Amino acid sequence: MKYYLLTCLLLLLCFFCHQSHAGDYAFTVKGEKTYLNGHEFLVKGLRCSNALISDRTTDELIANLDTFARYGVNTVSVFFMGSRFGDVKGYREDASLNPVYSRRMDRIIAAADKRGMVVLVGCLYWSTSKAKWESWTQTQANLAVANTVRWLKEHDYRNVFIDVDNEGMARKAKGFDNRRMVIAGKAVDPTFVIATNFHGPPPAEADLGIHHSEKVPGKPYIESEATPSNAPGNYWGKYSKVDGYYNYINIGLYNEDMKANQIKKTNEHLSNGMGYMLASTWLQCVPPHGPNNNPGGYGTKDDPGIRWWLDYLRNRYGPYEPPASRLKTVGR
Template identity: 25%
Template sequence: MINLWCRSLLVMLVLAPVPGSAWSDGDSTGSDQARGPNPTLTIEGDRFLLDGRPFSMWGIRTASGTQDDAQCDHLVAQLDDYKAHGVNTVAVYYMGCRGGNYDPFSPDGTAIDPGHQERMERIIRACAEREMVVVVGLFYQHAPFGLRDAGAVREAVRTATEALEPFGNIIINIANEQNSGGWSDTAAVFDFRDPERIIELCRLVHEVDPGRIVGGGGYDHEKNIVIGGSPEVDALLFDTAGPDPDSGALYDRFVAAGVEGKPIVNVELFGGWTGQFERGIFPEEVRRAYLREVEAAATQPGLSVFFHNNVWCQQEPMRYDLAGSGTEDDPGIRWYFEAVREATGQPGDRQAEGAPEAPPVAFEDQPDGLRMTIGGEPFATYVFERGETTRPFLEHLHTPRGVQVTRNNPPVEGVDIADHPTFHPGLWLAFGDLGGPDSWRDNDPIRHAGFVEEPQGGPGRGDFVVRNRHIKGGEVIAEEVCRLTMLVRPAGRLLIWDSEFRPVGGTLALGDQEEMGLGVRLATPLAAVNGGRIIDSEGRVNEAGVWGRQADWCSYSGEAGGDRAGILLMPDPGHFRRSWYHARDYGLLVANPFGRRAFTGGEPSRVVVEEGEALRLRFGVLVFDGEPDPDAAYRDFLEQIGHGG
């Protein structure tokens, strides 16, 4: 029988590569190792710094995000939306929370359930890639508590601290609501209600990892003063339980009592009070209470607050998505995040005061996919698979003025340039060599395995998240979670294609071909052979100048029926490598970060994703009329993904 608490397996997890999308480009020389970011959080006085730059912390409590794979996928899928609204930190507990309790520690505290640790690391890496932070909570009062004695509690702190040591973008929070009566059940093992015990465990964290930021607290504010006043506590992480937390006044109280020179963070606004009103519906007085907290944090640099709503984030099925505006007709928590975006000055799809509302994005189920409209007019159709094209794709993309910018699918005889009728269905992400399988040429399928998040539309924005399975010989070799986001932007319709790939049953090695990455087949009238034009960010033109060259963006446009229209491809600059472009005058454009030998004749590229790690690929696709400024459109794309230029 396999011992789930095998320490050697835990060590394997701890020593796995750290970056946000943890993979390596496996050249035999080791000279081209590709690694994602691992930002480091530090403290200077009462302020946080991330990689030495000021970091104004805005958070959300997502305590049970590690409890199973589906919950983890759901949380990771929200991170870009959080970041776009200025929320840059998530709080996750090893023991989860009410609604998702779980004890991953072995009874003696010397090991963590490997699957649980893998999910925690996945969240941390995904946040690192986005320059976000994770507050990692260790203990939760309502969880099934299997640690057998005080020594096991201390050992669990050591084990978790060692497991988290490779990551720079975390804070350790010792225990949830340390003064809660819920801890009375475990008092015989370890009395978390005693502030000195919290300080003791903070000291233990520093013994294991001297540079780690650690804190604790609860909603007994006299005990918070004791905890926050200790030099072993780097940040006071307190909670508030009632309808009027007044974090600003509490901040002043803590500082006056000697908790100074360190950040003060309310990691749980309102506590259980939010269970007293309906899920996703926020009466006006409730909104005012939340907005007072946003204002307090925005005006006091040493104070941070974390959104919490137990009926949304802790009541099964737990939800971390923003959804709607918080009304009975449109339940959700997006209204709070919009308030944070206003407070932090984040760019996004806010409407100027008095401006007309952006046209709504809507979805209509089809037998083999989804039809998408913007303002009631066709935008595109997402197809799971059809006929000989055995992978997902988008077909018949339209500009705001209604010009179809992708080739007819299938090509129309006598109208279209008809090569590659099934390989080039419109817009797609596929690979000629995904560790052997070839989904580009439809030799090996990519199967739609369901929605992680159902389609959700609204003014100026719509998105959905799907799970895809990459198949070889009837076996799943990789799982892909893909978010597609449609945004109404000044320059046109912006589609953000964001996919994360995880190997199944072994490593995944992506090879080196022209036919790798995000591809689009332009409508026949727009092709360069018919008078269209390809141009990249370096000013190079058409196939002769663009093919096989690296660039930040590449535009392909032409005239159809007297109207100029086109598509702008924009890879995320956070990828492991700048993309080359497989550009053809007959109408093909592909952004490909893999084809080093195929395009340059250099050393072959081999990007390896180890089991338990992930590769993230993200692209912006602007569908436009006329001739928008591509540099401005690219900057707008960077703002939308929170890259900051």
């Protein structure tokens, strides 16, 4: 009898320990809208794609989530492969998750969930970075997405959605079929929200389109990498890069016309019910200059940063107030 009671106690302990790590928020889609815990949820976010570079950069993002929320931000994007110049080896060559980086992602998603915030989890990044594996074929690309969904499912993180291939870069460079990558993720768990990001309509199996994707009837659209369209020389072109230098230039710098353009586009997207996430060299640059997972300043040479945009977001839409968590809803 004593051993029976001890076994029951251990089983109960395991159950409640699992529950304590379970997410309280669930991101879903229905029709052309996105939802959080069943409430309409308009994404207002920041692209923090290189946040996994180090424990320090991860810590900084977590430390600033409350600050970002006070400005109205409800979503951040973080990539297992990082982004340009990041060299984040989030996947091993066999497409399994690298535990160094999955632990950092774990901390970010858990911290976001505690605040009722959402994380856009990026899988493949196939541009100027040492993160990619040139040996990969479609098989490994599919596995990377499947392993990402499996990892999220095992942790019961539902305050997320997934970008299988940033800007369709791997699709263009290696011919990887993004539809097959979506299907691989859905085979693990069809309830996770998965997006595509290439020039063209999202496949039927994808839940939504983001950034480069065409806007199509019946699916939500989120501009997940928004920059000023009037930057001299193109924002991700000559304005922010120079040959032979492995980092960005003009980090966190915006002239007044660029600021006005970004604010105008922010308002256009959000007013039309489409999510909007600001991307910036301020957020994405690499050591020794970043990543800067903080507001910074007002975009001048003496005060670089994105606070000017955050001020607009807060003044126009107010601080972020999350819906009730699943735990609180069940307890009512």
